[in-house]
Amino acid sequence: MLSDMKLPEGFRSRFNRQMLYPLSAVLLIMFVAIGLFLFWLGHQNDQRAQHQEAAIITSSLTYSLAELASQQRSVAAWEPVAQKLAEQPVDITWLNENVGAWLYNMFKHQQVFILSPDNRMVFASINGMGSNDPRLMPPEIVPLLAELRARAEKANLKTVSDQNLRRTRAPSLTDVAIVEGNPVVFAASQIHGPKLPREPTYTLVSIRLLNDGFLSSLSQRGLIRGLHFTLKASSKPAEISIPVYAKHTDQVGYMTWQPDRPGSRMLSYVGPAAALFGVVMVAVIMVIVRTLWHSALNLNQSMIELRASEAQAQHLAFHDVLTGLPNRALLEDRLSHSLALTARNGGFTALLVLDLDRFKNVNDTLGHSAGDGLIKEVASRLSALVRKTDTVARIGGDEFVVVQTDVHDLSDVQALCQRIHAAIERPFMLAGNDTFIGVSIGVALAPADAMERSELMRKADIALYVAKYEGRGHFRYFEQSMDDSVQTRQEIATDLRNALMNNTGLEVHFQPQVDMSGQHVIGLEALLRWQHPTRGTISPDEFIPVAEENGVIIPLGEWVLRQACRASHTWPALFIAVNVSPVQFRSSDFANRIKTIVTEEKADPSHIELEITESVLLNDDDEARLTLMALRDAGFKIALDDFGTGYSSLSYLSRFPVDKIKIDRSFIRNLGVGENSGAIVESVVRLGRAMGLTVTAEGVETEGQMAALTEAGCDEMQGYLFSRAIPEDQLPALMAKSDAHHT
Numbered sequence: 001m002l003s004d005m006k007l008p009e010g011f012r013s014r015f016n017r018q019m020l021y022p023l024s025a026v027l028l029i030m031f032v033a034i035g036l037f038l039f040w041l042g043h044q045n046d047q048r049a050q051h052q053e054a055a056i057i058t059s060s061l062t063y064s065l066a067e068l069a070s071q072q073r074s075v076a077a078w079e080p081v082a083q084k085l086a087e088q089p090v091d092i093t094w095l096n097e098n099v100g101a102w103l104y105n106m107f108k109h110q111q112v113f114i115l116s117p118d119n120r121m122v123f124a125s126i127n128g129m130g131s132n133d134p135r136l137m138p139p140e141i142v143p144l145l146a147e148l149r150a151r152a153e154k155a156n157l158k159t160v161s162d163q164n165l166r167r168t169r170a171p172s173l174t175d176v177a178i179v180e181g182n183p184v185v186f187a188a189s190q191i192h193g194p195k196l197p198r199e200p201t202y203t204l205v206s207i208r209l210l211n212d213g214f215l216s217s218l219s220q221r222g223l224i225r226g227l228h229f230t231l232k233a234s235s236k237p238a239e240i241s242i243p244v245y246a247k248h249t250d251q252v253g254y255m256t257w258q259p260d261r262p263g264s265r266m267l268s269y270v271g272p273a274a275a276l277f278g279v280v281m282v283a284v285i286m287v288i289v290r291t292l293w294h295s296a297l298n299l300n301q302s303m304i305e306l307r308a309s310e311a312q313a314q315h316l317a318f319h320d321v322l323t324g325l326p327n328r329a330l331l332e333d334r335l336s337h338s339l340a341l342t343a344r345n346g347g348f349t350a351l352l353v354l355d356l357d358r359f360k361n362v363n364d365t366l367g368h369s370a371g372d373g374l375i376k377e378v379a380s381r382l383s384a385l386v387r388k389t390d391t392v393a394r395i396g397g398d399e400f401v402v403v404q405t406d407v408h409d410l411s412d413v414q415a416l417c418q419r420i421h422a423a424i425e426r427p428f429m430l431a432g433n434d435t436f437i438g439v440s441i442g443v444a445l446a447p448a449d450a451m452e453r454s455e456l457m458r459k460a461d462i463a464l465y466v467a468k469y470e471g472r473g474h475f476r477y478f479e480q481s482m483d484d485s486v487q488t489r490q491e492i493a494t495d496l497r498n499a500l501m502n503n504t505g506l507e508v509h510f511q512p513q514v515d516m517s518g519q520h521v522i523g524l525e526a527l528l529r530w531q532h533p534t535r536g537t538i539s540p541d542e543f544i545p546v547a548e549e550n551g552v553i554i555p556l557g558e559w560v561l562r563q564a565c566r567a568s569h570t571w572p573a574l575f576i577a578v579n580v581s582p583v584q585f586r587s588s589d590f591a592n593r594i595k596t597i598v599t600e601e602k603a604d605p606s607h608i609e610l611e612i613t614e615s616v617l618l619n620d621d622d623e624a625r626l627t628l629m630a631l632r633d634a635g636f637k638i639a640l641d642d643f644g645t646g647y648s649s650l651s652y653l654s655r656f657p658v659d660k661i662k663i664d665r666s667f668i669r670n671l672g673v674g675e676n677s678g679a680i681v682e683s684v685v686r687l688g689r690a691m692g693l694t695v696t697a698e699g700v701e702t703e704g705q706m707a708a709l710t711e712a713g714c715d716e717m718q719g720y721l722f723s724r725a726i727p728e729d730q731l732p733a734l735m736a737k738s739d740a741h742h743t
């Protein structure tokens with residue numbers, strides 16, 4: 001579970017810093033911006049609506065004033081009014097019926113006054129009720145008329161005789177005013193009769209109270225809510241006021257109303273929806289953040305795992321799995337560094353290539369897990385011997401390499417080699433037993449031998465090869481002569497492989513083996529000869545070890561066996577001896593392969609003698625015995641070649657099924673020269689006889705040697721005294737001689 005997962009250090013603060021805070025900030029800014037925009041939009045709409053309403057109110061008022069004037073003028077210009085006013089006393093009833101009540105009933109002129117030219121009130125009508133009581137006329141009226149009179153003076157209508165023209169030119173006045181403390185609209189017109197201009201000019205004044213019906217009708221007409229007149233600007237939040245100015249005078253008050261607020265209305269609808277949208281958005285964002293959190297945590301976890309597996313892969317790429325030591329790749333890197341250091345600082349880099357002796361034995365006899373245990377223990381012993389700056393690497397099954405860096409004294413290299421020998425020669429506890437192995441070491445030095453990595457490796461390998469070749473458990477420094485011989489050997493190996501593949505240059509010669517009399521050929525030893533295309537004849541002593549090193553000896557030995565089988569058909573009375581290399585003998589399924597070849601060549605195994613050397617019997621006791629028994633059971637004869645040169649333990653003879661021993665020619669050479677050689681030959685012959693074995697002497701070159709051997713009781717002889725190894729086509733002549741002697 002993610003929630004159970006331990007949060008990696010700093011993950012939460014990193015997530016907050018990189019994800020949560022920026023996202024929250026963006027959201028906040030977005031919400032505030034949307035909110036501000038909505039408010040601004042609402043406010044703008046409200047403002048526009050208010051301006052429109054104010055414009056409607058202003059124009060309605062202007063229009064209503066004009067209407068008031070035209071309503072009034074319809075009466076003022078009516079001729080009978082002027083005529084009635086010319087009569088004395090003034091007919092109040094008539095005036096009221098035709099002026100006061102009429103204007104009230106038709107147009108709601110609440111107060112109507114007619115003033116004489118000297119501003120005396122001659123008629124008053126209040127709400128349609130006529131009177132001539134001068135007290136009814138408010139005192140503010142007369143000052144309001146000053147402008148009208150001035151305009152009349154200016155128009156100078158008294159000189160205009162045309163009645164209609166006078167009527168249309170007659171000035172009128174409309175305005176807003178405060179009368180007896182009430183806001184009013186008033187209109188004033190001059191009344192012109194037919195006899196004018198000689199007649200005096202009366203003035204008709206109409207008043208409508210603003211708050212008593214006038215504004216409510218204005219309000220209805222313009223769809224303005226709660227429109228009324230106030231002396232002061234309203235401070236109520238739901239109301240606004242605009243100032244009202246009387247013409248040519250000061251401000252008289254305010255038109256106050258409840259403005260339409262479409263923006264606020266819109267906000268009241270949109271606001272909750274926007275808030276709901278905001279809440280939903282926040283919820284969605286929270287879900288997204290939560291998902292992101294989990295994804296980021298997962299990703300982080302995956303990254304950690306990836307990094308761990310990358311580190312592991314990196315480690316695997318540069319280390320040996322079994323021992324954890326650097327592998328070849330890392331070795332090359334470290335060696336390059338060491339060489340660079342040597343180039344810069346001087347001194348040496350020593351490259352030690354190690355090969356464990358008898359490791360294969362441990363693997364074969366104790367099993368692979370014991371082999372693995374041994375390798376691990378070797379790795380840890382080696383690692384304990386070197387400095388921190390040195391490198392111990394494993395580059396193959398039982399091959400290790402040590403890079404000794406920054407060496408200033410060659411004795412340090414020698415000391416390390418000795419320490420390695422001492423450490424590896426200590427017993428290893430494997431499968432409950434003390435096991436002993438050894439190590440061969442080849443050393444190459446930079447800059448003396450090479451400064452190039454692969455060249456240094458190659459030279460250390462050559463030194464190792466020589467160390468092993470000379471007998472295990474040694475260390476050898478590289479020398480140039482080693483390189484030459486190794487190169488020669490490599491060329492020989494290649495050429496030998498080609499010769500075998502193309503069947504060119506190789507030939508089997510046969511050397512006779514004779515009986516005790518020295519007269520009769522009883523067998524032939526097949527000996528390989530190689531005519532190299534450029535190097536000429538190469539001795540088997542030179543090319544056989546090369547063939548053994550690289551395994552070519554196996555097909556080569558089988559090829560010789562086939563030639564021997566074919567010769568046995570020609571010489572059925574003789575046995576044909578064939579050399580078997582230890583490498584060939586130990587190759588898998590050796591006995592069966594030999595039997596198959598002999599069967600294929602239709603030869604008689606009892607005519608074939610296999611010559612093995614003592615070294616074959618040294619190791620793998622049981623396996624060697626089983627192989628020998630299988631071969632003997634198949635009818636082959638077994639001869640122990642070069643007897644006396646190797647470990648010379650006669651105990652082999654009792655443990656292994658052998659038919660013949662061949663005393664090495666080094667003993668024969670010394671017969672009659674060395675003091676002991678005669679005695680040795682005699683005792684070997686005696687022992688062989690006692691064990692029922694045939695004893696053959698090799699390398700008989702002189703009559704004296706032959707006499708001594710005959711004396712000692714040797715069964716068979718072989719040597720230049722009788723014949724060298726000769727090509728098969730020369731055998732008939734040799735055999736003819738033998739037969740001649742024989743007969």
Ligand SMILES: Nc1nc2c(ncn2[C@@H]2O[C@@H]3COP(=O)(O)O[C@H]4[C@@H](O)[C@H](n5cnc6c(=O)[nH]c(N)nc65)O[C@@H]4COP(=O)(O)O[C@H]3[C@H]2O)c(=O)[nH]1
Pocket residue numbers: 511526527528539540541544557560578579580581611641642665698699700701718719720721725
């Ligand atoms: N000085 C002297 N030498 C004598 C005398 N009589 C015989 N020899 C030499 O002694 C060697 C006898 O063979 P080897 O001991 O098996 O020693 C052989 C054998 O170990 C190996 N070899 C030769 N042919 C084969 C082969 O087909 N297979 C294997 N595995 N090894 C072979 O090469 C070795 C050397 O072979 P070669 O040079 O042919 O040398 C032969 C032979 O020519 C003598 O009177 N005086």
